[in-house]
Amino acid sequence: MLSGPSFETKMERVSETEMLLNMGPQHPSTHGVLRVVLKLDGEVVTGAAMDLGYLHRGVEKLAENRTYGQFTILTDRDDYLCAMLNNWSYALAVEKLLKVEIPQRAEYLRVIVGELNRIASHLLFIGTFGIDIGAFTPFLYAFGREREMILDLFEQLCGARITYNYVRIGGVSNDVPDGWVEKARKFVAHMRNCLKEYDDLLSYNPIFMDRTKGIGVLKKEMAISYGVTGPNLRASGVPMDLRKDAPYGIYSKFQFTAAVRQNGDCWDRYMVRRDEIAESCSILDQALEGLVAGEIMGKVPKANLRPPAGESYAQLEGARGVLGVYIVSDGGLSPYRLHLRAPSFINLAMLQDMLKGWKVADVVAILGSIDIVLGEVDR
Amino acid sequence: MDKVALLQKIKERFPDAAEVVSADPKFVRAIDDLQVKVPGAQVKELAGHLKQNLGFDFLNFLTAVDYVKENRFEVVYHFLRSSQPALQLVVKVDLPRDGGPTLPSLSGLFSAADWQERETFDLFGIGFDGHPNPKRILLWEGYPGWPLRKDYVHTADKYDNGSEIGTPKLPGVK
Numbered sequence: 001m002l003s004g005p006s007f008e009t010k011m012e013r014v015s016e017t018e019m020l021l022n023m024g025p026q027h028p029s030t031h032g033v034l035r036v037v038l039k040l041d042g043e044v045v046t047g048a049a050m051d052l053g054y055l056h057r058g059v060e061k062l063a064e065n066r067t068y069g070q071f072t073i074l075t076d077r078d079d080y081l082c083a084m085l086n087n088w089s090y091a092l093a094v095e096k097l098l099k100v101e102i103p104q105r106a107e108y109l110r111v112i113v114g115e116l117n118r119i120a121s122h123l124l125f126i127g128t129f130g131i132d133i134g135a136f137t138p139f140l141y142a143f144g145r146e147r148e149m150i151l152d153l154f155e156q157l158c159g160a161r162i163t164y165n166y167v168r169i170g171g172v173s174n175d176v177p178d179g180w181v182e183k184a185r186k187f188v189a190h191m192r193n194c195l196k197e198y199d200d201l202l203s204y205n206p207i208f209m210d211r212t213k214g215i216g217v218l219k220k221e222m223a224i225s226y227g228v229t230g231p232n233l234r235a236s237g238v239p240m241d242l243r244k245d246a247p248y249g250i251y252s253k254f255q256f257t258a259a260v261r262q263n264g265d266c267w268d269r270y271m272v273r274r275d276e277i278a279e280s281c282s283i284l285d286q287a288l289e290g291l292v293a294g295e296i297m298g299k300v301p302k303a304n305l306r307p308p309a310g311e312s313y314a315q316l317e318g319a320r321g322v323l324g325v326y327i328v329s330d331g332g333l334s335p336y337r338l339h340l341r342a343p344s345f346i347n348l349a350m351l352q353d354m355l356k357g358w359k360v361a362d363v364v365a366i367l368g369s370i371d372i373v374l375g376e377v378d379r
Numbered sequence: 380m381d382k383v384a385l386l387q388k389i390k391e392r393f394p395d396a397a398e399v400v401s402a403d404p405k406f407v408r409a410i411d412d413l414q415v416k417v418p419g420a421q422v423k424e425l426a427g428h429l430k431q432n433l434g435f436d437f438l439n440f441l442t443a444v445d446y447v448k449e450n451r452f453e454v455v456y457h458f459l460r461s462s463q464p465a466l467q468l469v470v471k472v473d474l475p476r477d478g479g480p481t482l483p484s485l486s487g488l489f490s491a492a493d494w495q496e497r498e499t500f501d502l503f504g505i506g507f508d509g510h511p512n513p514k515r516i517l518l519w520e521g522y523p524g525w526p527l528r529k530d531y532v533h534t535a536d537k538y539d540n541g542s543e544i545g546t547p548k549l550p551g552v553k
Contacts, residue, residue: 096409227491246465310407
């Protein structure tokens with residue numbers, strides 16, 4: 001029972017006063033299939049080791065057997081909660097190889113769908129994190145109401161609700177239908193009001209704050225050492241946001257601030273995401289305002305796409321951190337090598353150190369607050 | 380610090396470090412950042428130097444590429460400064476494919492290397508000396524072979540449904 005690939009050497013011997021507790025792989029608060037082996041001294045966690053790979057599909061190997069166009073579909077399945085951003089990061093990497101110019105309208109549409117998807121992903125986080133802590137109601141609002149509106153918008157745009165395959169190499173697949181921009185504007189206005197509602201329901205709820213404030217503190221140095229990115233890093237006081245620091249697409253045109261908090265506890269990680277929804281709303285306002293007319297696809301061959309031999313790396317700010325795609329091309333029909341820098345995988349690694357010293361009841365709060373998607377962890 | 384000055388700084392301490400240039404002028408290097416290649420034995424020392432003296436405190440990611448025709452692996456490290464993520468530094472290391480290829484582990488310097496070195500070991504069979512927990516991470520113990528190596532042969536199992544595994548075949552394309 002106690003043999004697992006990841007914890008034997010990581011954890012020292014279990015002494016007589018300690019016990020091992022298996023959490024998962026089938027556990028509702030792991031948000032997928034993740035096994036965490038906890039070493040407990042009474043109620044205090046003294047060691048933790050993760051066992052992963054339950055969802056491993058070998059995406060990087062699959063890429064070597066698919067054409068460049070075919071692989072876009074698989075990027076949807078990595079982080080299925082913000083598939084648009086996954087499509088986009090892959091498209092960016094291939095476009096760098098091709099040196100193709102993207103039409104302005106497509107750039108705007110990418111920002112619009114990207115930010116909408118970021119909001120959808122953070123809404124799911126707010127809902128499920130509430131459930132992890134024991135507050136069921138916010139889920140019905142964030143997940144069941146607002147996120148649903150975004151999915152409806154996406155469905156009208158490209159026919160899919162979760163796996164979009166919308167951002168393509170060279171542009172986007174569909175132009176917006178009539179009246180879509182107006183609906184998106186209405187949604188943004190609605191979303192702003194909802195934030196106040198979430199604050200009343202969850203953010204400043206005394207029980208929620210008791211369970212999350214000062215819990216699971218992630219120090220700046222540890223976050224940097226573990227290569228943590230995204231909201232988790234910004235909650236620890238490091239203002240790294242690629243949209244600001246290394247703008248891709250047309251992000252340099254927009255006015256916004258990166259959401260940063262200083263304490264690095266579970267509440268701050270929650271609040272950074274809540275603040276980011278507001279920032280995304282402001283980017284969306286500007287992007288919907290500035291949406292120019294024109295083409296939506298650059299000049300890229302529709303079939304038999306063969307990028308020249310070379311190598312390319314593109315990264316963007318995903319909902320969970322830096323989403324990077326590294327491609328080595330040999331001039332053939334499919335990538336010679338493709339590597340995904342998956343933020344969930346890299347963020348999850350810190351959990352083995354982070355859980356030490358906290359109570360077993362905090363484990364669920366800490367695990368929930370780092371917001372992982374197992375599809376991306378295991379790839 | 381621009382690329383030239385950075386390369387100069389690295390070369391002062393590591394004379395063997397060389398900027399990566401391609402012999403083929405058509406080769407597209409769509410990574411604007413400085414790329415240096417060092418001998419495998421020096422990579423840990425270089426990483427320590429980058430962290431302590433040059434401000435590269437963030438290991439963005441590491442992975443490997445199998446150049447089977449040239450009989451080598453290339454291990455790729457992307458470093459950056461957390462205060463200035465636009466500027467990256469790519470460090471590459473060549474390893475012979477034969478025998479048991481190993482590199483010194485960076486996990487003592489960058490905790491990010493812990494799982495990513497395990498992933499590289501898991502999929503390529505590249506060992507990392509000094510790693511605290513050198514085990515497979517995504518696949519299970521006892522998995523046959525190293526799947527991301529180019530000479531990996533898929534063993535047929537009950538999950539195969541007759542679909543072919545190989546390079547894509549498109550109508551009219553050879």
